[in-house]
Amino acid sequence: MERFEGYIFTALCSTNFLISCLIFSKVTREQREPYMDEVFHVPQAQKYCHGRFNEWDPMITTLPGLYLASVGVIKPVVALADLRGKVVCSTAMLRFVNLLFNCGILYLLYLITCKLHLREKTKTASRRILASLSLSTFPLLYFFNFLYYTDAGSTFFILFTYFMTLYGCHKSSALLGVCAVLFRQTNIVWVAFCAGTLLAGKLDEAWKTDQTKKKDDRPSQVPLSPGGARRVLHFLWEFATSPARVRAVLTEAWPYAAVAAGFLAFVAVNGGVVVGDRSSHRACLNFPQLFYFFSFALFFSLPTSLCVHRLRRFLQAVKRHPLFYLSVTGLCLLLVWKFTHVHKYLLADNRHFTFYVWRKVIQRHELVRFLLAPAYVFAAWNFLDSLRSRSLFWSLAFLACxxxxxxxQKLLEFRYFIVPYLLYRLHMPLPSLPRLVLEFLLYSAVNAATLFVFVNQTFRWPDSTATQRFMW
Incomplete structure (x- = not known):
C-alpha cells in the first residue's frame, strides 16, 4: 500500500512540475525583463554568477541566500555555457530556480503531513497526497514560483527546518534555519518556533507526569480558566527552576540557541535587522496586522475550517460569555484605533492587490476599519478553534511567533503571511476528501485568476512607457 502511494505521489509531482513549467513558459514569454523587485534581485544574482561577490545593491534589504542558492544551482550550467560563449544566468534561468524549490516544497509538505497525522496513516493516503498538493498550490506561494523573489526558497528552508525538528534532528534543523535566515531575516522567528515546539513537547511531558503524580482525573488536559491559568503559571515556574528539566531542554535545544546568538551578533554588527535600505522598513507596533492575518487565514481556509457546526458553536460561546466577547471586541477596537499604521508603499503602488483591498475596503470610510472588528474576532476564534487539537503549550509557542x-511589520504585504498560514493549515486536523477537493479548486481558481490578470490585464502609468502588471 505504501509503495502504491509512493507511485501516485511521484506521478503527481511530475504532473505538477510539467504544468508549472508550461505556466512558467507563458509568464516568461510575456514578461521577459525583470519586474518589480526583480530589478534588484536579478542584477545582484548575475553579479554573483560572474563571481563578483563583493558588489552589493544597497536597495536590497535581505541577506544573499537567494543569490547564493541560485549560483549553487546554475554555476555548473554557467561553466558549460561559457565554453559555448553563451550567458545562462538570465532572468528566465534565475526564475526557474524557484520552480525547483516548488518541487521541494511539495515533497516537504507531504512528509510533514505524514508525520503530523501519523495515527491516520493507514486510512488517508489520498487525503495526505491531496492536502500536500493543495498547499503547494497555495496562491500567494504559487504565484511567486514564476518570478525571481525570495518566497519560494524562504518557504522551502523553513519547511525543511521544521521537518528536521519533527524528526529530532536538531543540529540539522538549526543549520537549515541559518539557510532560511539568509533568505529572509524575519525567518529567525520560525527558527524560534522550531525551538518552541521542542520546549512545548518537554512541557507537555512534564505536565502529564506532574498531574499523574497528583492523581488528576484528566492529566493530559491543561484547564482554560483563571484557576487553571494559576496552575499553569505555577507549573512553568517549577519547570524553569528545575535544573534537571532545564538541562534536558538545553541538551537538545542548544543548536537553536547558537543560531539565535549568531543572529543577535549580526544585528549588533549590522545595526539592525534590515540590510541595505532601512528607511522604508522600520519596525512598529502594527497590531491590526494580526487581524489582517486572521481574516486572510479565514478566507483561504474556508473549505477546510468553516462549517455550520463551528458557526453554531461560536454563537453559543458568545451567548454563554457575552461580557468576554464584548471585552475582546473592545480591545480589538482600541488596537485598531491606536495602532493602525499605513506604509507609504501601500498607498502609492497600484500594481499590488493590497492597494485595492485597502482602498476599496479599509479606506472606503473612516468607520469601516472599526466596523470590521466583529469579523476580526470571529476570524481569530475560528483560527484558534481549528487548532484546539494541539496542546496549550504548542499553541502558545505558535501564537507568540x-x-x-x-x-x-508596517507594510501590509500578503507574502509575509505564507509561512504562518502553511503551518496553521498543516496542524489542523486532516480534512475530509470533499473538503480538500474544494480547497484545491479554490486555490486553482485564485491562481488562474491572478495569473490571467498578470499576463493579460496590463496597463501603463501616464508618465511612463513601461508595461505594468497587477500582482500579489
Whole structure:
C-alpha cells in the first residue's frame, strides 16, 4: 500500500512540475525583463554568477541566500555555457530556480503531513497526497514560483527546518534555519518556533507526569480558566527552576540557541535587522496586522475550517460569555484605533492587490476599519478553534511567533503571511476528501485568476512607457 502511494505521489509531482513549467513558459514569454523587485534581485544574482561577490545593491534589504542558492544551482550550467560563449544566468534561468524549490516544497509538505497525522496513516493516503498538493498550490506561494523573489526558497528552508525538528534532528534543523535566515531575516522567528515546539513537547511531558503524580482525573488536559491559568503559571515556574528539566531542554535545544546568538551578533554588527535600505522598513507596533492575518487565514481556509457546526458553536460561546466577547471586541477596537499604521508603499503602488483591498475596503470610510472588528474576532476564534487539537503549550509557542512575525511589520504585504498560514493549515486536523477537493479548486481558481490578470490585464502609468502588471 505504501509503495502504491509512493507511485501516485511521484506521478503527481511530475504532473505538477510539467504544468508549472508550461505556466512558467507563458509568464516568461510575456514578461521577459525583470519586474518589480526583480530589478534588484536579478542584477545582484548575475553579479554573483560572474563571481563578483563583493558588489552589493544597497536597495536590497535581505541577506544573499537567494543569490547564493541560485549560483549553487546554475554555476555548473554557467561553466558549460561559457565554453559555448553563451550567458545562462538570465532572468528566465534565475526564475526557474524557484520552480525547483516548488518541487521541494511539495515533497516537504507531504512528509510533514505524514508525520503530523501519523495515527491516520493507514486510512488517508489520498487525503495526505491531496492536502500536500493543495498547499503547494497555495496562491500567494504559487504565484511567486514564476518570478525571481525570495518566497519560494524562504518557504522551502523553513519547511525543511521544521521537518528536521519533527524528526529530532536538531543540529540539522538549526543549520537549515541559518539557510532560511539568509533568505529572509524575519525567518529567525520560525527558527524560534522550531525551538518552541521542542520546549512545548518537554512541557507537555512534564505536565502529564506532574498531574499523574497528583492523581488528576484528566492529566493530559491543561484547564482554560483563571484557576487553571494559576496552575499553569505555577507549573512553568517549577519547570524553569528545575535544573534537571532545564538541562534536558538545553541538551537538545542548544543548536537553536547558537543560531539565535549568531543572529543577535549580526544585528549588533549590522545595526539592525534590515540590510541595505532601512528607511522604508522600520519596525512598529502594527497590531491590526494580526487581524489582517486572521481574516486572510479565514478566507483561504474556508473549505477546510468553516462549517455550520463551528458557526453554531461560536454563537453559543458568545451567548454563554457575552461580557468576554464584548471585552475582546473592545480591545480589538482600541488596537485598531491606536495602532493602525499605513506604509507609504501601500498607498502609492497600484500594481499590488493590497492597494485595492485597502482602498476599496479599509479606506472606503473612516468607520469601516472599526466596523470590521466583529469579523476580526470571529476570524481569530475560528483560527484558534481549528487548532484546539494541539496542546496549550504548542499553541502558545505558535501564537507568540505569529505575533513576532506580523505585528512589527508596517507594510501590509500578503507574502509575509505564507509561512504562518502553511503551518496553521498543516496542524489542523486532516480534512475530509470533499473538503480538500474544494480547497484545491479554490486555490486553482485564485491562481488562474491572478495569473490571467498578470499576463493579460496590463496597463501603463501616464508618465511612463513601461508595461505594468497587477500582482500579489
Amino acid at each position: 505569529l505575533l513576532a512575525a506580523t505585528v512589527p
